[in-house]
Amino acid sequence: MVEDFPISDSLHLIDLGIIKRCLVGWRDGNFGNYKSKWCAKDILRVSNFLENCKMPLEIHRSVRGLDTLCYWKGTEFRTFLYYLGVVILSDVLPIDVYQHYLKLFCAITICSSNVYNKFLNLAEVLLNSYIEYFRDFYGEDYMSSNIHNLTHLVDEVRKFGPLQSFNSYPFENRLYQIKNLLRNGNLPLNQIAKRMSEIVQSEISLLPNDVKSNLNFPVLKNKKSDGFFYKIEFETFALSQEKSDKWFLTTNNQVVAMKHVILKNGTPYISGSSVENLDNVFETPIRSSYLNIFKGILGNTKASNFYPITSIKSKLVAVEYGNEMFFFPLIHTL
Numbered sequence: 001m002v003e004d005f006p007i008s009d010s011l012h013l014i015d016l017g018i019i020k021r022c023l024v025g026w027r028d029g030n031f032g033n034y035k036s037k038w039c040a041k042d043i044l045r046v047s048n049f050l051e052n053c054k055m056p057l058e059i060h061r062s063v064r065g066l067d068t069l070c071y072w073k074g075t076e077f078r079t080f081l082y083y084l085g086v087v088i089l090s091d092v093l094p095i096d097v098y099q100h101y102l103k104l105f106c107a108i109t110i111c112s113s114n115v116y117n118k119f120l121n122l123a124e125v126l127l128n129s130y131i132e133y134f135r136d137f138y139g140e141d142y143m144s145s146n147i148h149n150l151t152h153l154v155d156e157v158r159k160f161g162p163l164q165s166f167n168s169y170p171f172e173n174r175l176y177q178i179k180n181l182l183r184n185g186n187l188p189l190n191q192i193a194k195r196m197s198e199i200v201q202s203e204i205s206l207l208p209n210d211v212k213s214n215l216n217f218p219v220l221k222n223k224k225s226d227g228f229f230y231k232i233e234f235e236t237f238a239l240s241q242e243k244s245d246k247w248f249l250t251t252n253n254q255v256v257a258m259k260h261v262i263l264k265n266g267t268p269y270i271s272g273s274s275v276e277n278l279d280n281v282f283e284t285p286i287r288s289s290y291l292n293i294f295k296g297i298l299g300n301t302k303a304s305n306f307y308p309i310t311s312i313k314s315k316l317v318a319v320e321y322g323n324e325m326f327f328f329p330l331i332h333t334l
Contacts, residue, residue: 017146018104019077019085020069025138026093027066032139035094042092049088049321054244055079056317058237058330081108083317083328086281086293100137102282103130107150109291111157112164113334116291124154126285164332218309220261220268228260232268237315237333239270246272247316247327253278255294255316255327256307268309273301281326292329 024030029037038046047065055062063076063084086105090098103126110116110123127150135143157163181195182188222230222240231240239248239258246258248270256272263269275296281288288294292313298320314329 017144018150019081020072021142021144021146022101022138023066023069023080025142027069031137032141033137036097036137038092046088046092050080050084053084053319055083056237056244056315056330057242058315058332059317081105082112082331083319086328087319087321087326097137099284100130100133103127103285106286106291107153108163109331111153111162112331113162113329115334119286119290120154120158122286123157127151127153218268220263228262228271229268230260232258232261232270232309234309237330239315244318245315247318248272249292249313249316249327249329250274250307250311251313252311253289253292253294253313255296257301259304262306269306270309270312271304271306273304275325275327276300276302292334293327295324295326298323298325 026036026038027043031037043066047067050063051065053063059075059079061073061075061079063079064072085101089101093101107123107126107130110119116123131147131150134147178192181192183191217233217235219233220229220231221233224230231238239245241258241260248256248258250256255275255278256270257275258270258272260271261268262271275294277300278289278294278296281293281295314333317328317330319326319328
């Protein structure tokens with residue numbers, strides 16, 4: 001039956017619809033209410049911030065400046081929503097408009113992981129409030145179908161699981177790869193099947209024998225003469241010494257920067273320094289710590305300690321702004 005399937009690719013609609021509409025409106029001042037229009041200085045500040053942010057290797061596309069907004073891909077809007085908007089928008093939006101944005105951000109974050117299922121009722125309240133006040137902030141003409149679709153979002157998540165489990169990004173990316181396998185227009189399915197078979201066989205042949213027989217995670221890499229490993233790969237993410245890939249959150253909510261990995265009796269332990277005096281990024285509509293989001297003073301870390309890999313709750317996206325670091329869970333790793 002029709003009702004047994006998601007009514008829409010909700011995450012894709014939010015990224016490409018609402019977030020794009022808001023960014024264009026803030027930049028160009030074409031909302032019915034000009035309260036949120038950015039001046040040239042604010043536009044430059046946002047663009048410089050976006051262009052200087054370094055994302056973890058799991059986020060394959062960096063976010064470009066606002067001058068190329070019409071060319072942004074869906075992944076750029078998603079990165080802005082999940083990790084960057086909360087940081088920069090507090091400086092360029094009036095406080096009430098920023099609080100309105102936080103309702104959307106918190107609701108979408110809650111809907112994006114099973115870890116936050118206990119907050120689904122709150123997400124529903126936040127989305128309804130976001131819709132209710134959208135007209136006041138941006139005008140009647142901008143109450144589009146995308147805004148209306150938010151009313152169905154939590155019901156979809158209750159029925160089908162977190163947004164990540166039924167969004168179309170994997171299909172979109174894979175279609176692009178498949179298209180590039182075609183050499184001409186003759187027998188396209190045959191071509192694709194043959195090329196994919198060649199790729200699989202090629203990748204398997206390049207693997208060392210010990211890896212072919214044992215693809216268990218985690219995998220330790222980049223061993224140096226000191227006996228330490230400087231990269232550890234899990235099934236859905238990797239940690240390394242790189243500035244944008246070294247941060248993780250522990251099960252007791254410590255934010256840790258990895259230094260290296262050692263083996264103790266065959267078990268990997270991560271040597272790292274935790275950030276001192278973590279604080280909430282925002283207090284309303286829900287404390288950010290409830291969503292595993294924190295901030296700390298740049299360089300304010302404790303002495304090194306050893307962490308078993310079982311203590312890792314998620315990898316973190318670390319965003320530097322001013323003299324502070326903002327930490328967001330890499331949403332698919334929770």
